Amino acid sequence: MQDDYGSIWSYRAKWAYLLALVGMLLAPVFYVIYISFNEYGFAARIYEFTLEWYVVVLGDKILVASLEWTGYLALASVLSSVPMGLLAAKFYKRTRHKVSFVTLMLLPLFVPADIMASSLLVYFKNLNRVFEGLSDVLGSELFYGWFELGFITAWIGQVLYTVPYAFVVILITMSRYRDQQTEAARGCGASAWQAFWQVEFPQIWVGVTSSCAFVAILSFNEATRTALLKGGFDTFANVLVAQMLNIGMSEESYAMAGIMSILSIVIIGSILIYSVVRTERLERERRIKAQPLMSQ
Amino acid sequence: MPDNVLDIRSEGGRHPPASEGLWARVLGENGIQKWVFYIPVVFMTLFLAVPMALTVVWSVFERTQFWMAPGFTLFAYETFFTSARAENYLFSMLHAAIAVVISFALAFPIAVFVRRRIPAALQHRVVLLFILPFMISELVRVFALRPVLGRNGVINTFLMDIGVISEPITVILFSPVGVVIGDVISFMPFMVFAGFLAMEAVQGYVFEVCEDLGARTLRAFREVIVPLAAPGIFAGSVFIFVNSVGGALVPILLGGPGAVNAGLIVNQAIVAIDFPLAMAISAIMMATLMLLLYIGHRMFDLTKILEPLN
Amino acid sequence: MDKKISDTSTGDLAVETFGISKSYGQVRAVDEISVKVESGQYFVLLGPSGGGKTTLLRLIGGFVKPDAGRVLLHGQEVSSLPPNKRSTSMVFQSYALFPHMSVEKNVSYGLKLLKLPAPEIAEKVASILELVGLKGYNGRMPHELSGGQQQRVQLARSLVLESDILLLDEPLASLDANLRKDMCHELKRIQEQVGITFIHVTHNQEEALTIADRIAIIADGKMIEEGVPKKIYERPRKRFTADFIGQNNLIGGKIIGTDSNHVTIDLGFATVTVPHSEQSLDKGAEVTISVPAEMIEIAKEAPQDNDVSQFLQVVYEKETYLGFGSQHQILLPDGNRFVAMTKSSGEPFRLTHGDDAYIVWPTAAARVHTS
Numbered sequence: 001m002q003d004d005y006g007s008i009w010s011y012r013a014k015w016a017y018l019l020a021l022v023g024m025l026l027a028p029v030f031y032v033i034y035i036s037f038n039e040y041g042f043a044a045r046i047y048e049f050t051l052e053w054y055v056v057v058l059g060d061k062i063l064v065a066s067l068e069w070t071g072y073l074a075l076a077s078v079l080s081s082v083p084m085g086l087l088a089a090k091f092y093k094r095t096r097h098k099v100s101f102v103t104l105m106l107l108p109l110f111v112p113a114d115i116m117a118s119s120l121l122v123y124f125k126n127l128n129r130v131f132e133g134l135s136d137v138l139g140s141e142l143f144y145g146w147f148e149l150g151f152i153t154a155w156i157g158q159v160l161y162t163v164p165y166a167f168v169v170i171l172i173t174m175s176r177y178r179d180q181q182t183e184a185a186r187g188c189g190a191s192a193w194q195a196f197w198q199v200e201f202p203q204i205w206v207g208v209t210s211s212c213a214f215v216a217i218l219s220f221n222e223a224t225r226t227a228l229l230k231g232g233f234d235t236f237a238n239v240l241v242a243q244m245l246n247i248g249m250s251e252e253s254y255a256m257a258g259i260m261s262i263l264s265i266v267i268i269g270s271i272l273i274y275s276v277v278r279t280e281r282l283e284r285e286r287r288i289k290a291q292p293l294m295s296q
Numbered sequence: 297m298p299d300n301v302l303d304i305r306s307e308g309g310r311h312p313p314a315s316e317g318l319w320a321r322v323l324g325e326n327g328i329q330k331w332v333f334y335i336p337v338v339f340m341t342l343f344l345a346v347p348m349a350l351t352v353v354w355s356v357f358e359r360t361q362f363w364m365a366p367g368f369t370l371f372a373y374e375t376f377f378t379s380a381r382a383e384n385y386l387f388s389m390l391h392a393a394i395a396v397v398i399s400f401a402l403a404f405p406i407a408v409f410v411r412r413r414i415p416a417a418l419q420h421r422v423v424l425l426f427i428l429p430f431m432i433s434e435l436v437r438v439f440a441l442r443p444v445l446g447r448n449g450v451i452n453t454f455l456m457d458i459g460v461i462s463e464p465i466t467v468i469l470f471s472p473v474g475v476v477i478g479d480v481i482s483f484m485p486f487m488v489f490a491g492f493l494a495m496e497a498v499q500g501y502v503f504e505v506c507e508d509l510g511a512r513t514l515r516a517f518r519e520v521i522v523p524l525a526a527p528g529i530f531a532g533s534v535f536i537f538v539n540s541v542g543g544a545l546v547p548i549l550l551g552g553p554g555a556v557n558a559g560l561i562v563n564q565a566i567v568a569i570d571f572p573l574a575m576a577i578s579a580i581m582m583a584t585l586m587l588l589l590y591i592g593h594r595m596f597d598l599t600k601i602l603e604p605l606n
Numbered sequence: 607m608d609k610k611i612s613d614t615s616t617g618d619l620a621v622e623t624f625g626i627s628k629s630y631g632q633v634r635a636v637d638e639i640s641v642k643v644e645s646g647q648y649f650v651l652l653g654p655s656g657g658g659k660t661t662l663l664r665l666i667g668g669f670v671k672p673d674a675g676r677v678l679l680h681g682q683e684v685s686s687l688p689p690n691k692r693s694t695s696m697v698f699q700s701y702a703l704f705p706h707m708s709v710e711k712n713v714s715y716g717l718k719l720l721k722l723p724a725p726e727i728a729e730k731v732a733s734i735l736e737l738v739g740l741k742g743y744n745g746r747m748p749h750e751l752s753g754g755q756q757q758r759v760q761l762a763r764s765l766v767l768e769s770d771i772l773l774l775d776e777p778l779a780s781l782d783a784n785l786r787k788d789m790c791h792e793l794k795r796i797q798e799q800v801g802i803t804f805i806h807v808t809h810n811q812e813e814a815l816t817i818a819d820r821i822a823i824i825a826d827g828k829m830i831e832e833g834v835p836k837k838i839y840e841r842p843r844k845r846f847t848a849d850f851i852g853q854n855n856l857i858g859g860k861i862i863g864t865d866s867n868h869v870t871i872d873l874g875f876a877t878v879t880v881p882h883s884e885q886s887l888d889k890g891a892e893v894t895i896s897v898p899a900e901m902i903e904i905a906k907e908a909p910q911d912n913d914v915s916q917f918l919q920v921v922y923e924k925e926t927y928l929g930f931g932s933q934h935q936i937l938l939p940d941g942n943r944f945v946a947m948t949k950s951s952g953e954p955f956r957l958t959h960g961d962d963a964y965i966v967w968p969t970a971a972a973r974v975h976t977s
Contacts, residue, residue, distance in 0.1 A: 014409045018422070021402060025429035025481060028440035031450065035443065042443050088336035096631075104340050110535060110585055111348070112542025114559035115578045118566055122354055122575060123347040125363070156343055163336070180702040183669055184760075186689040187696040188716030188767060198715075202706045214431070221433030224545060228566070237435055244439055244549065257436045264431045272424050279417065285749055 029261050036258035041251040053255035063239060063256070070235040072151070073226070074219040077158040081215045082208060084159070085166025089174050092167075106164045117157060117228035124153050124229070149231030157225035162218050166211040173207025206278070210271055217264050236260065348582060355575040364571045372576035381561050385541075385580070388557035391472055392540035395479035396533045399487040402480075404529065407491030408521065412503050423492055430485035438478050438549050445469040445477065445550075470552025478546040483536040490535065494528020495521075530592040538585050619681065620645040620771050620803040621666055626675030628661055635661040637827035638675065643805060643820075645680075645770070648797050650818035651807045654850070657825040659807045660775055666805065667773050668692045679771065694771045695764035700780040702760055703748040709735070709759050710744035716767045734766040738796065753781045754789055761793075765800060772797075774806040778813060790816055811851055815839060823847050843883065845975040848896035855897045855944040861889055869974055871895060875939040878916045880972045887974065894975045901971040902946035904934060904957065905964045917966045920944070922957040936965055 035041065039048035057063050088105055095101055108116065124147040135144055147153055177200060185195035201208070223237035230238070236256065243253045358367040376382055410422050429437065444450045445468045452464040467473050498521055506520055522529070540546070544559035551560075558581045565574035621643040628636040636658045643649045651659040664670040666677055668689040676685045684692050704712050710731055717727045735741055738758040748756060757777055764772055777793070778786045794817045797804045808814055814821050815835045823830040823838070823846070831838065831847045842848045849856060859878075863870035868879045869887050880895050887893070909917050923935040923943070932955065936944040946965060948955075957963055 011413060014405075014413070018406050018409065021406065021484075022425055022429065025426075025437070025484065026432075028444045028481070029429075029432050029436055031443060032436065032440040042448075084336050084339065087333050091333045091336060094333075101337070104345065105336065107340070107344055110538055110589070111344075111582070112539050112559055114544045114562050115542045115581050116344075118562050118574050119347045119351045119578055120343070121566070122571055123343075123350060126350075126354075159339070160344055163340070167336075178701040180698045180700075181704060183689065184696065184698060184702040184763075185704070185715070186669070187667065187694070188763065189690045189719045190715075191690060192688075194719065199704050217431050221431075221435065223433075223435050224543070237433065240439075241435060249439075249442060253439075257439060261432050261436050264433065265428065268428050268431045272428070275424060276421065279421075283417070288750070 032254055033258045033261055036251070036254035038251075042249060042254065053251045054259070057252055057255045057259065060252075063236070066234045066236045066239045069233045070220045070237070073154060073158060073235060074216045076151075076155045077162055077219040078212050078215045080155070081159050081162040081166045082170075082212050084163050085170045085211060086208065088163070088167045089171045092171060093174070093179075105167050108160050109164050113161070113222075113224035114228075116160065117225040120153070120157060120160075120225075121149075121228050124149065149229060151230075151233070154226050154230040157229040158219050158222065161222060161225055162215040165214050165218060169211040169214060170204070170207050173204045173210075177203055213267050213271055217267060221260065221264065351575050351582065352579045355572055355579045357572050357575075359570055359572045362569055369572075372570075372572040375570075375573055376576055376580070381556075381577070384556040384561065385558055385577075387472070388541050388547075389537075389584075391476050391557075392479065392537045395476050395483070395540050396487075396536045398476070398480050399484045399536055400529065400533065403484055403487040404491045406488060407495045407525075410492070411495040411498060411500070416500075419492075423489065426485045426488045430489075434482050434545060437481055438546055441474070441478055441481060441550060442469065445474060469550060470555075472551070472555055474550040474552065475547055475555050475557075478550040479536070479540040482543075482546060483539060486535055487532045490528050490532020491525075494525035494532070497528065498524045527592075527596040530596050534585070534588050534592060537588070538581075541584070542581050618645050619643065620647070620679065621805065622678040622681075623662075623666065624676045624678070626662070626665055626672050626677060628665060628670060628673050634827045636665060636672075639824070639827075639829045640675075641822055641829060641832070643771075643803060645803055646801050648794065648804045648806065648817055648819045650814040650821045651805065651824050652811065652814040652818075652821050652851075653809065653824040653830075655809055658827040659809075659824040661827075662824060663696075663773050663775055663805060663807050666771075667694050667696050669696070693769050694773055695767055695769040697757070697760045697764055697772065697774045697777050699776045700753075700756070703756055703763075705748050707748075708744065709740070709746045709748070709751075712748070712759055713763045713766055715763065730766050731762075734762045737765070737799065738762045739792070754785050757781070757789060758792075761796065765796075765802075769802070771803045771805065774804060776807055776809070778808070778810070786810075786813070793817060815851075823850065825850070841883075841973055842896070843885070843975070844977060845894045845896070848894075848973065848975060853899040853945060853947065855899060855902070856894050857938070857942055857944075858892065858894050861887055861891045861893060864889065868969075869893075871974065873918075873940070876918050878918070878972070879969055880916075880974045881970055883974055885974075885976050887976065891976065895972050896975065897944070897967050897972045899933075899945045900947040901967045902936075902944065903966045904936070904946055904948070905966055906956065906961075908964050909966050913969065915966050915968050916972065917964050920963055920965055922959065922961045922963040924959055925955055936963070 036053055037049050037051070038044065039050040039052065040046055088101075092098060092101055092105075127147045128145065131146055132144060135141060181199050181203075182195045185199045186192070190198065220235070221237060223235070223241045226235050227238050227241070234242075237260070240253060240256045240260070243250065243256070247253070354364065355372055356368050356370060357364040358369050358371070376385075406422075410419055414422065442449070446452070447464040447466060447469075449469070451468070452461075455461045456464065468477065502520060502524065541557050542559040542562075544557070544563050547555050547557050547560045556564075558577055562574045562577050562581075565571070565577065619642055621641075623639060623641050625638040625640055626636060627634070627638050639658075639662055641662075651662060653659045661670060665672050666679075668684065668687055668691070672685060676683055678684065679693055689696070704715065707715070713731050713734060714727050717730060722730075731744070732741075735743060738761050740755065740758050740762065743751075743755070743759075748759070751759065760777070761772075774793075778789050781789060790813055793804070793806070797817075806814075806817070815838075818835050820833065821835055821838050822832040823844075825846060831842065831844045838847060839852055842851060842854075845856065848854045857873060859871040859873040861869055862872045862877065864882070864887055867882055869882055870877055870879050871893065878895070904922065905917075908919070909915065918938065920939070921937040923937050926933045926935070929950075931947055931949040934946045934948065934955075936946060938944060944965060
């Protein structure tokens, strides 16, 4: 505590408030998870712990297929959003038009899902028509169906959604990296790629891995854009939404919500724990370094 | 001391051997071509900027049975403004504004507290704490409010059990109140992050100076901290506002009959295969967003938010 | 050409720039600088912060692309080559060691890129560490080293590549004062031993005067003046140099007479005679003269009028004790102030504020500047 004169109770009260807020945000979710383990579902008087609903969900072929598609989409998002975020972060450091660039990169955060997705929907449909017309004129089938609603269009929607997050996380990590080291590596004879891979990346890999986790989680949590832009498949979240709206809150729905939440909690929780452990270790190293050394 | 180690006076120093091979030739001298760094810009322009710009164009097209035909008609806008939709849009803006105010009131003091009382090295841990609810799907977090706010939900059961009420409170779900609660739960983590980012602009010493000069807490808050943190607060508010007006998820799950926002109307329009209408509403929504960002920039200079990133 | 005894230059040119320029937006960081550095020389770029000396260094190293002009290394045009293709090596001010690599790995980084065999690398690393005084430090990590040690490792990393030209960007700036002096001498020792060209950027005059074979003064993107330290200090040509180096008193005047050896200058309240410089000096020209503070003596009575010294009637103001000597503030009749430095002599100084006095300096000590 930095204020020697402040009251410790006021400090504790503020901490309690902070934790209460987090709790308030998380409590409904934990309640849902709690219900998902109940044999008798929601609003039942008796509670009996069971994994039955999870077994049902994971045994359902359709649901498992949707889980697979969710996985592919998440993987595709990570493999494209994170490198793009990295490139964007490097571009940001060098460009003189920083403001307009950042505006462009962060714009998806300020355009609501439904709006962005519906515009993209129309865009893709029009692109298809244009390409088809082009193909007819050229007499080839080369341009057919590039943007038919399917995996690729859903994937583009995900990338647009997740790139801002990857960009910001990597940028923040990179802000602690000193460019002199890249220059020193170049001076030693390294090419730009070698300097990046051998000197820079080992120092920013934590930010890169975190953004991989974030992008993956954001991707499999996302339902709106996927719903509008997909074709020929459903993701796990899509199925859940459909169930919520049509069937109501069945026990399977609770189990599905449980699966999604537990996965997110486990991944983020691991990152949290790792980050705490790591900062402790770095603190120790820093304390060693800060000890006075003889002038040499 | 060995003298013969470095004997370099003759030649002009060593040049590293150019690494031959396919990879080197493809990637160029630097191992990476310059154009690679333009991929993000190109991607975002192609798939975000262009569609957004075209939305306005499409909004004036004519509606056909299953699609739309190029043309110029303001019919879609007419439909929007003369129907109940315009009213709903305005109401949803009101609800969104309420959600922003509540989120700010709840979340911002935390950002101030963390900045002021928690050592710099540990501040980011609190941020991480709030990333957790943020990373649980909005879908689940909003869906989870049903068993909590519903007639048979936790709140009602609890209040009835302890005898405060005899009938369940129905206004908190499937109503505008439910929508506001849903928006707050959905987006509050973002307001916390925006608050943290905004407070980056307020250095630790500012608090000490305020105390030194004798400014009482509330006054210091109003006259010093809020102006400094304004850009970040505004950005966070715009985010919440825009996503509350434009996100169909919350009204669909918690809104009940008649609680509609722009996002929901767009969805409905698409389901009704009225694309020009959907585009018109999207265009209006985007115009609202642009206007807000422009006003904010004029008032606060939003570029200040970027400084911590440099 | 006058050279220091310790100058190890061989005569041919290691680095040459021709009219090199670089702008950042509206700011002209480097404005058509042409400089020549001989092989084996310890060349120092000295100047105020933000004056362009670091940019010039980075242009030579290839970290920045010039807008105009050329860079030649050993007679070869390198203006479009990236740093890894030039025969230069750079030592940075700080934070340039790879923190995730040990000292050994840091130093051997460049050698590994050259794909040299491992035993050869190990041998070179061991020798170079011994040269910089860090024998046995192979396994240490950068955060375990002091500031001075880190700079030595950087040196080792650059020297082991056997490049001809070492560029040093304010290498001592982040070290504390005592350490800086020691490292300064170390750098010179290493340079003499290895015999390659060093180009060293600094804003610290003492550093420059101590180690340089030649100094170039860089300010506002331009090269102001260039020469050996002794000449730069004792006989600066430009007004800026006189103002920047050492402690000189500057005052403006008009030339009222010249002969082959001296120039007579009217200061308004007195006339003085100053040695002729190599520039063309015409009657009536507005000039500035500079007098080194340490050359000024203070007297109570007017000295004899003679050829070897100049004097002015002044009012004494105050004394500031500095330890090794004192600094005296003098008021001139036209309202300007001069500073005189005297060494501590053990005797108390006899004048107090407001006393009439005279300042005297050897005629040969002053200089005249036309620009």
